[in-house]
Amino acid sequence: MQFQLTDDFINQIEILIAKKDGNALRELLNEFHFADIAELLEELKSDEATYLIKLLETDLTSEALMELDEEVREKILDRMSPKEIANELEEMDTDDAADIIAELDENIQKEVIDKIKDEDHAADIVELLNYDEDTAGALMAKELVKVKETWTIAGCVREMRRQAKNVTRVHSIYVVDKEGKLKGRLSLKDLLTVSGKAHISDIYIPKVDYVTVNTDNEDVARIMQKYDLEAIPVVDENGVLVGRITIDDIVDFIKEEAEKDYQMAAGISQDVEADDSVLKLTRARLPWLMIGMMGGLGAASIISGFEAIFLTYPNLLLFVPLIQATAGNVGVQSSAIVVQGLANDTIKGNIIRRLLKESLLALINGLCIALVVLLISHFAFHTTYLESISICIALISVIILAALIGTFVPIILDKNGIDPAVATGPFITTSNDVFGILTYFLIAKLILGF
Template identity: 45%
Template sequence: MEPIKQFELSKEYLESLQLGIELENVDFIRESLDGVNVADIAAILDELTMQESVYVLRLLEKQLAADILIELDETTLSKVLREFENTEIAVWIELMDSDDGADILNLLSEKDREEVISEFQDRIKSEQILELLRYEEDTAGGIMAKEFIRANKNWNVIQTINEIRRQAENVEKIYSIYVVNNKQQLLGRVSLKKIILAASETRIEDIYDEDVVSVPVHLDQEEVATVMRKYDLESVPVVNAKNKLVGRITVDDILDVVQEEADEDIQAMSGISDTVDEYDSVIKLTRARLPWLLIGIVGGLLGAGFIGFFEEGLSKVTALAFFIPLITATGGNVGIQSSTLVVQSLANKSAFDNSLSQRFIKGLLVALLNGLVLSVFVFGMIVLLYGNEVKFALVVSIALFSVVLLASFMGTFTPLVLDKFGINPALASGPFITTANDLLGLAVYFLVAMSLLSI
């Protein structure tokens, strides 16, 4: 027996498909794609030309085409949508889950969006989608779907199964059935397993579980992810201010949120100002990278002015210049280490975080230890290897020690301050702080040198 595996996209497969498209061999194309998972078909479309993709999407069954559209990455999707009439898009959107439909509408221009909405046939679906459009993209409301199964607490198991049957087409994955009162307020949940194992006359009231974790509709998506991770939830109900059940979020959407947030943090750390990837255009990539590089350059120019200020001393003791990279690099490394630790602890907030003073003392101790080891090492190396005089070695190592302390202080507190002001604290590990640390390091270095060497 052939083992069931993931679909492997081969060059040969792709070429035969493209030949089929060229020859407009509809049966061949449909057969080639038969049984292939929608995520894989989406990956295939990514490899085709826009014309070929459009041709294939028009050929396929509408539901299948709608499912594929959802799986396309945003850039491709926007381009594909431009090739279709708004009437075609409206039909697809009505075949999607409400959250996916709302996401697609959000990609359209306002004019197109209004036109697509005016084409909707299914009143309930269009109301659901319009409701979702109201919420901020990055909140629970923005990622929840309106498709879920709810049961009134007064129902029995048979009535609940009938509701599942009625909704079977709309609600693809059922994890839990949410139990509500007559005001549609969330009371609890009951698992499908319990429904299967209960007698048909059993009342929902008697088997439902009151321990249900819900999230408010305005909660930030990152916090929704934290809640779902903490409680190991496969889906979470979303409630409004009056505890009315308004939607549900499934864990597969959260998986994407976690990955996106991590990617965002890493990009913030590495000074890329826009969410870009390798496949974006040269211009877009350059634009995303230039701002932070320019900030670095401005920092460098300031640094140059700064060192220039000590030109006289520098011309007397040229060796001072040798250790500039050592000082700035160490300051940068220490700063990034410190801020990364704080950023990660901010992301995993617990009820009783270390207080500011605890953070300060601990950070200070670590910095003292690191600084001590590094500066003793550097002192020894300068004396041994470079044969410089002891006084000079002392200047470098004292400056290094101070820079480690300062950079660690900056690295710890900048993300805390950014977080207080609602700015992504990961930015603190990025080029901005590194640049600031460079300048600080230079200042400390030359001040120590000038005062100790009396130049």
């Protein structure tokens, strides 16, 4: 049965914590899944959550810590000693432990590492901290199962049993040479069906997908998605096997990137949460709102430059919101598709061909929308024939222009190493509002001759 966190259960835990009834809490919670423990910890006060972390078994709490929201985890770690933090890190895979260490203040990072009893584990954590944050080296874990190509099957099985004790999940068995360079991988079926006297070199599969420690995280995600991999080995500049990246790490990375892109598309310039302070939320939102304001003022100045038109053709003013809204919507649609394609690495080929395709699509959409607007404007708003024609031609032009901007801008940003997600949302909406209004009045002036 799925765990349900209720108010009554939370109250029960809070009462037991207040009584310092450790035995009852251990009996109640030690059989829970670490994700359920994490859900409970996020509902408790920081001191109560810290009490539970110190009370329960570290193999449970170490996993729960990694499931917590970063701010909640930070408050708990602030209440723990370097020794207590080190105890938790000893139960974690090296990649998770490195993430925790990176969140700590620099003045206690070394102290925590010095408290880790397993020197090899500590050394592996320090190694991961030295890689650039957005590379495979920082994302990988050191825990894996590897065997040498010269071993016999019987010796291989013995060594695998020894190594597997330190690996949470054995996704793959990697084959290396005497220098530790990646040679291939082992099929579990082949391993179980051949003679124990055979050698690994006789049965291993030489073809194996891998990445280097300097491979960008987004490229790692694309490779694992393309080839449907549960894990991928990581090698250094010399081809030596140094770690592996598992699917859960990539899912976490993709989730973080999706959240960041979603916020950026909504005009939020920093990574924020709903529970963040008003000041932090203001700093994240205000820059794009200011850009939107400048765009609005720009559109207003354009309208003021055509003030004389409203005396002769007042009906044109009624369709300004339609022009702005349509331009913004078309631009956002086009940019969203392009940004998604760039993220999935599915946009290839000539930019001109992409722009021509988007222009044709925009023309078809523009003609359909213009036909509806033509009928409504003439019969509902009683516009003249020339006014209706002006509005419809301007609308088609604005839709094509907005589609081109929404397609061209993210591609150019991506080619210059800028996150194309910045091209969606307020940026595209604001720019298309300004260009849309300008196009609208220029076409009206050309047709109506004012």
